[in-house]
Amino acid sequence: MRLGLHQSARMEQRLIQSPQMIQAMQILQLAGADLEERIEHELVENPFLEQVEGDGQSTAEPAPTPEGESERLNRTIDDLDQAWREIAGRDSGGRPSRAAASAGGEDEDLKLAAMNNTPARYHSLGEALADQIGLFDLAPRDRALAEYLAYSFDARGFLPEGVEEAARVCPLPGTSAEELQAVLSVLREQVHPALGARDLRECLLLQLEAHGEDEPLVRALVEHHLEDLTTNRLPRIAKATGATIEEIKHALEALRGLDPCPGREFGEERAAAITPDVLVDEQEGGYVVRLTRQRFPSLRLSGGYKELLKQGGNDPAVQQWIKKRVEAARWFLDALAQRESTLERIAKVIFERQHDFLDKGARALRPLRMQEVADATHVHISTVSRAVSGKYAQTPQGILPLKFFFTGGTTNDSGEVESQTSIKARIRDLIGKEDRDHPLSDDQIAEVLEKEQGVRIARRTVTKYRKALDIPSSAQRRAY
Known part of the structure; x- marks a missing residue:
């Protein structure tokens, strides 16, 4: 066998993520407290970002016209979403991934493993x-x-x-x-x-x-x-x-009266207070979905850089430094605006689909997958996952994580699809009303659900949902 070196040419497509695109992805995923920290950091690091306070005078550069800003923002969102589609469709070697080939719902999207919720803050x-x-x-x-x-x-x-x-x-x-x-x-x-x-x-x-x-x-x-x-x-x-x-x-x-976890009082089991990112308010017989914008400082690009450019004279290093910082400030402002726009659009679709939940609670929650929201908002499922990660909504039914509203389901006798959360609520209700001297077994719960409520569900599924609700078995629930 002869060995030798050969040259060959081939064409291939590679996605090159710009620093701005990476920043936009990061900002999109940040939950409220982390975003506040990031904004504070940028204000300290970039002299060309300033906080808008009241009606005070400023040398800030005027904001772009609504038309121009909207066009630029839409381009940024489109570019970012295309990047997500490319990333989700390729493995580390640039080949089409199995997740892209299957094109399933959020349960099948292998890329979602890298997009888990931002961990909540704890006092250790x-x-x-x-x-x-x-x-x-x-x-x-x-x-x-x-x-x-x-x-x-x-x-x-x-x-x-x-x-x-x-x-x-x-x-x-x-x-x-x-x-x-x-x-x-x-x-x-x-x-x-x-x-x-x-x-x-x-x-x-x-x-x-x-x-x-x-x-x-x-x-x-x-x-x-x-x-x-x-x-x-x-x-x-x-x-x-x-x-x-x-x-x-x-x-x-x-x-x-004994404490099984002496560290629980001040340890990692105690989560920080949750401030919702989305508000759902009842107005005139309907619901309005909006973001909690007031929790974040309003930022703008300072106009002082123009004077600094003049003072920098012909020094290329100074000119280059100023231009880089100004461009970084503009991209950060764009990323914030994009995060707001994307999160608001996704939240509105979620609560359009889950309108009955707002009136009736968990039993009215309908099955909803991230792919459905992605299709409705014309973004990739990975964008939806990042947007809802670690975010909470204040609803008439309480403050809940946005991921709570994504759930699978089963078909009842009426031909309607009922969500897993709704079925879990039914199981919780049945157990809450049972005779403690003769608690219901999982087989009996499945039988009651089918005969009395028209929900056909296997015993092993009842067991799975009961454990997810942290409810003991019938033997453990029995009162002596």
Whole structure:
């Protein structure tokens, strides 16, 4: 076999994303709090952006005419959407992707995996404890060890590896398990008696000890029968302990006031307050969908750059720097306007489709897929996904994530398609009204839905929806 080098020519298409296009994609996905941060950052970094405040005088450049601005904005949106179509239709090697070939709904779009919701902001347990530790009367080394522990706890406030292992890997030289245990005892005394527990069992036992609980049956339930408690197997516990069901229920009351997650009070389970991005208001028998524009500062391009260009004279470096910053400011303003336009159009289509939900609640939610909204707004499904990611709407039924309104469904006996959310609401209602002494099994729920409400659904689907609602099984719901 002969080896050699050969030259050949071939033509191929490649999508080159400009920095402006990438910025527009990023701005589109930002949720409210993150967008506020981004705006503040741009105001600091770019001297040619300024905030509009009241009717104060400014040297700002006049805004483009509505016609010119609208035309430029529409071009930008079209360019961005075409980019999304190209990106979603190609894999990393530039070949058509399987997702593009299947052209399915949002469940089948492989690109959506990269467009998950922007994480909500949390105040971490470590930060919260570090703030409190600063108020304690501790020696410098003990304070450092306390902060080390604070950042070693998991989100529940547990220390799964135990004090011995935490001491072994502690970056402070010479740290012993005894020394670290003494500091942990201070945290338990000052903050929560179960901080640093290795698991749920130790967490509950520490709290029983702190509360002075000495009832043998209560401790026995935690030490030996915790798994049976979580699955409501009271008869099995009664057989093992010799106690009656009533005695076990009485002992359970002592456990109900205990905290299974000592870090939950200030940890990652506590989300920041939600400010909606979309408002849905009832007006004259209908609904008006609008954005919460007032939460963001109004920006414009400062006219001061013209004077700076004059002062820069013939210095090419100065001229180039000014022109780049001005262009960056213009593109940022365009990206903000594009985000607003895209989000508003998508929100209006969502609530046109979900009009009945606004009047009647979750049971009236109709099946809706992102592809349907994409088709109605003439954008790619990836654009819809980015636009709704991490965004919330304030509706007559409460504040809800925009992704809540996208759901699949099933056909009822009337030939109408009913959404998954609506079916879940039916299941929740049935369980809420059941006889606790004889709770409904998943088979019985499926039977009631079909015979009494005309919704044909498999038992395994009932199980799936019940678990999604975080509702225990019938055995766990049974009252003894």
